[in-house]
Amino acid sequence: MRNRLTPARRTRFAARLLLWYDQNKRDLPWRRDAHDPYRVWISEILLQQTQVATVMPYYARFLARFPTVRALAAASLDDVLKTWEGAGYYARARHLHRAAQEIVARFDGKVPPTVDELLTLPGIGRYTAGAIASIAFNRDAPVLDGNVTRVLCRYLNIADDPKSAGTQKELWALAEELLPRGRAGKFNQALMDLGATVCTPRRPLCSACPLNRSCAARRLGIQAQLPAKHQKKTLPxxxxxxxxxxxxxxxxxxxxxxxxxxxxxxxxxxxxxxxxxxxxxxxxxxxxxxxxxxxxxxxxxxxxxxxxxxxxxxxxxxxxxxxxxxxxxxxxxxxxxxxxxxxxxxxxxxxxxxxxxxxxxxx
DNA sequence: AACACGTGGGG
DNA sequence: TCCCCAAGTGT
Known part of the structure; x- marks a missing residue:
């Protein structure tokens, strides 16, 4: 692993980020609902590749219609899809429905708390498992999403294609290494909030960033060029x-x-x-x-x-x-x-x- | 490992 | 208008 951080730098990273989060966190419905793992799960699925503003009405509607794991498991797939209508990536809704039935059958209707158990459920991959385990259960599990990827690539000037297996491995290891034990839920959300509101894809607001003094990309003035993006194919x-x-x-x-x-x-x-x-x-x-x-x-x-x-x-x-x-x-x-x-x-x-x-x- | 999978908003 | 992309997962 190229990027090894000293313990002191890791501590400083988390401390500055968490302090910033205390003062700048967004007030989002699923944060108020973080005590309910079911709600955290629903929010994380909705948020996959989907912006916060888009998710907001769906989140309220979905939970009003299916307030519990058991209610979701007992519903028809048609009802679930109707509630999901317009949100896109409909496999998410199909997987959610199936996973709810599995949770009833295998976990007594309770969303499991560990990454390994969560990973066995359809529609839950490494990111979502880490998010639920850390946010709903405060387990020491890292997350790596588009925001975290962007923050880390910039902070450490990682110029390789972030999608490649090698870079993925490195980024996950870094997310794990930076995680302050016992505060994973807060830390992960802070990192994602920073990426969403400050360390944005275009024109990042570096002057408002709690990590700006130690950010490698900023020092070089190449924030906006990271992370590297791979060429897209033209749409048929x-x-x-x-x-x-x-x-x-x-x-x-x-x-x-x-x-x-x-x-x-x-x-x-x-x-x-x-x-x-x-x-x-x-x-x-x-x-x-x-x-x-x-x-x-x-x-x-x-x-x-x-x-x-x-x-x-x-x-x-x-x-x-x-x-x-x-x-x-x-x-x-x-x-x-x-x-x-x-x-x-x-x-x-x-x-x-x-x-x-x-x-x-x-x- | 690369692709398929939706949609709406912003520059 | 067009292009980018947004809290990824499954195959």
């Missing part, structure tokens, strides 16, 4: 067409397979446009393949742009008349005819919700 762009298929005031929706992208969510039947195929032909073909029924494709109803993390779609929605054949789920898990107002009971991906908004607006 797809044309997608879906059908708003009407029959006697009801509309046909299909449920996606659990394992797929947006698994377990509902959508309007349709899919990717193939080469040498018009968007109308695309809807017809997809509906035939997905539901073994025929539709008459009429006018285009709406066009929605939507960016995912790894591709971008232009989603074309067509008004369609159901022609003949009984729908039969082939390429989807399930289908249903629902009235427009019933649409709000089902969890849809963001792109489809924009179309629903138009459907409701036009009625």
């Amino acid at each position: 762009h797809h044309q997608v067409a879906v059908g708003l298929i009407w029959k006697r005031g009801r509309i046909l929706i299909a449920k996606r397979f659990a394992k797929d992208l947006l698994g377990g969510l509902w959508e309007f039947p349709g899919g990717h446009q193939e080469k040498r195929e018009s968007l109308k032909q695309c809807v017809r073909r997809e509906v035939r393949e997905e539901l073994e029924t025929e539709v008459h494709v009429e006018d285009e109803f709406a066009v929605v742009e939507h960016a995912y993390s790894h591709f971008r779609i232009t989603l074309h929605a067509f008004n369609c008349q159901w022609v003949r054949g009984r729908p039969r789920a082939i390429g989807c898990a399930e289908y249903k005819w629902v009235s427009p107002r019933e649409l709000s009971r089902y969890a849809f991906p963001s792109a489809n919700r924009k179309i629903i908004a138009k459907v409701m607006g036009e009625r």
Whole structure:
């Protein structure tokens, strides 16, 4: 390990950070709820790759709907997904549901306190296990997230790709080494708060940083260039067409397979446009393949742009008349005819919700 | 080890 | 507009 810190420097690091935290910590709902491991767990899952401001309303709504591990375990996955609707990364919701059932079965309904036990639950990786163990149970467990990575890379001028296995190992070791025994919960949150509010990705506020005097990157004036980022691939762009298929005031929706992208969510039947195929032909073909029924494709109803993390779609929605054949789920898990107002009971991906908004607006 | 997995906000 | 990215995990 290249970066070995002297005991004195470790102590100073923690002392300055904790003092800063006492005066600058954010007042967040899950901090008030830190005595309840279930709430800490929910907050940590919601916060994965998601900003605090986005999480806030979901946190309140989720806990109002599922106040305990047992309530979550007893709920249907559809209800859980509906509560998660719009938050993204829906595997988090599926894992949460499954983990709640495992906690009831294996841990008497209580979130386990140790990193090793937490790691056996779906959706809980090394970061989340450390966060729950330290924040809810004050165990001496380190965390390494995007914030901690940024703070440490800058503080110690670590210029290697932070995603690489070697650097990861080094960073975890450092997070562990810096941890003041008996105060892990506070220390970890302090480190993350510092990264979120002071040691920010762009234009860090070094003058407000409690660690600025001993920060290696700042001394060199290269704060903003760390941590190193690896090159991103350009996003593919797809044309997608879906059908708003009407029959006697009801509309046909299909449920996606659990394992797929947006698994377990509902959508309007349709899919990717193939080469040498018009968007109308695309809807017809997809509906035939997905539901073994025929539709008459009429006018285009709406066009929605939507960016995912790894591709971008232009989603074309067509008004369609159901022609003949009984729908039969082939390429989807399930289908249903629902009235427009019933649409709000089902969890849809963001792109489809924009179309629903138009459907409701036009009625 | 690299990729897949969502979404909304900010510069 | 476009690009970046935000308290990661699973495969």
